[in-house]
Amino acid sequence: MGVPEKIESIQEELHRTKINKATEHHVGLLKAKHAKLKQNVAENHGKASSISYAIKRSGDATVTLIGLPSVGKSTLLNRLTNAKSKIGSYHFTTLKVIPGIMEFKGSRIQVLDLPGIIKGASTGKGLGKKVLSVVRSSDLVLLILEIFQPKIRPVLINELRNIGIHPDEQPPKIKIEKTGMHGISVNASVRLTKITTETVKKVFRIYNIHNARVMINEDVSYDQLIAVLLQNHKYIPTLTIMNKIDLVSPKLVNELKSRLNYDYIPISADANLNIDILKEKIYQKLGFIRVFMRPKGKKTDYEKPMIVKSSASVLDVCDKVHRKMKYALRYTQIWRKSVKFDGQKVGVTHHLKDEDVITFVTK
Ligand SMILES: Nc1nc2c(ncn2[C@@H]2O[C@H](COP(=O)(O)OP(=O)(O)OP(=O)(O)O)[C@@H](O)[C@H]2O)c(=O)[nH]1
Ligand SMILES: [Mg+2]
Structure with a gap:
């Protein structure tokens, strides 16, 4: 056989x-x-088949936009980032991966606009499989719906599951x-x-x-x-976004919220509604914190924070400054949130909090 x-x-x-x-x-x-x-x-x-869709990762994290054709993914990318992805009133306007960078609170987040997927994408319908494979290497998936089709969410979830992505699950x-x-x-x-x-x-x-x-x-x-x-298998968090709310009354947006069994962020990419709220939610969901560097005896650099995961330790930050710095490290001092008193000396396993100030003292 x-x-x-x-x-x-x-x-x-x-x-x-x-x-x-x-x-x-x-x-x-x-x-x-x-x-x-x-x-x-x-x-x-076809291992080779994914090559044309491969995109170099850049920034502190990568976020992908998934949704049916014409829900407004490209319009949203252009709102969130410096990119100029083509927008069209017809389906499948976007045919390849379009990257953009969203700068927020000192972080640089790569956002990838993708062609629309349709039911059955994971089995090869439309541009399906290749598109979905890009999602596999992202840190967060934005599920884009439009206000007239709120019931599509399970379809998107199912397409992700079919290619071994577990949305919002822990390994x-x-x-x-x-x-x-x-x-x-x-x-x-x-x-x-x-x-x-x-x-x-x-x-x-x-x-x-x-x-x-x-x-x-x-x-x-x-x-x-x-x-x-x-x-x-990949375990990736998601945020659900309801686009085009400019086309209905605020009352209807609210009513819908109580009728659906999932949470979502209502926006209008085209009319620029709630885009700042969305940026904040993306940032929070990625679980970033900002750590400010204070070179010994000098002023804290509040202009360029270090962006790290919320679970980061002193060692993680040290490695991000320079791969070899840990070998020269004598001690570390922390100010503000994660310590009992300012200037406290801590070990490399110490966990940091958002807005901590850190000084590395090296040999
Ligand atoms: N009224 C309204 N129209 C929108 C909004 N966002 C996008 N559109 C319109 O919806 C249509 C499709 O927008 P695109 O951004 O090209 O949609 P897409 O999801 O990228 O589409 P594909 O690339 O074909 O998958 C365009 O005519 C947009 O102008 C919105 O918030 N409100
Ligand atoms: Mg598009």
Whole structure:
């Protein structure tokens, strides 16, 4: 049997099998086999196809705009950034990736305008697959809807899921340490109700892993386990944006908000409504903080803050200043938010807060 036939036969069996207590682990195994075969096929196909869409990352983070054709993605890009992406009243005006840079509170955020996607994009409809592959390497996805089509959101989410992007999900808490021998050992810190260690071992064999220590810290499903083994799944936060609110009354915008089961930011890219609020939300969602540098004995530089993730430690900032500076570091002093008193000396694992002032004293 060739690979396509194998995939088909597994798909048929999955279709036939009712999921219940007696079959759930067998179904887990079938899914693992299916995902592995699909991955092999994908690897043999068109790696080259994504090249024309590859864009060099720049700035402190990358944000992508996803939505149906003509919802106003390009209009929004032009509002947020210095870019000039073509705008048209017809579908598929944008045919390639258009980058722009949004400068906000000292950060430089790369925003990528993409061609519109349609239902089925992930299976190759329209410009679909290539477009979606650009999203994989972004730090945040903006789901752009227009006020007349609020129900489209699940379609966008589904297209992302189909290519292994998990919007607004955390990566499963599974750690795999490959070992040279002793087979596969599974340790869980919580009670596992959806998988059995026996089946986990079988799943690992499908992925040609015969020796490993597996640590599971969450009640995970087979789907989550398979996602970890495939290694190509991405966990990306999203913001939903409702565009073209200039075309309806504010009353309708409010009414809609209470009727929908998701949160969104109402804007008009064309009429320039709520764009500053959106910029602020993007900045917050990316979880940046600003840290100001004070060279020893000199004034603090409030003009050019250092932009780092909110979880950043002194060491992260040190590395961003210069890759080798940590070797010359004698001590670090912090002023303002993250310390008990100004000028406090801290270690490299100390976590910073927004608007901290920092002095590195080197040898
Ligand atoms: N009234 C109104 N029209 C808008 C708004 N934003 C965009 N438009 C219009 O919607 C149409 C499509 O805008 P584009 O920015 O080209 O849409 P797109 O999503 O980039 O479209 P594709 O590149 O084809 O996927 C244009 O005629 C815009 O002028 C808005 O906030 N209000
Ligand atoms: Mg466009």
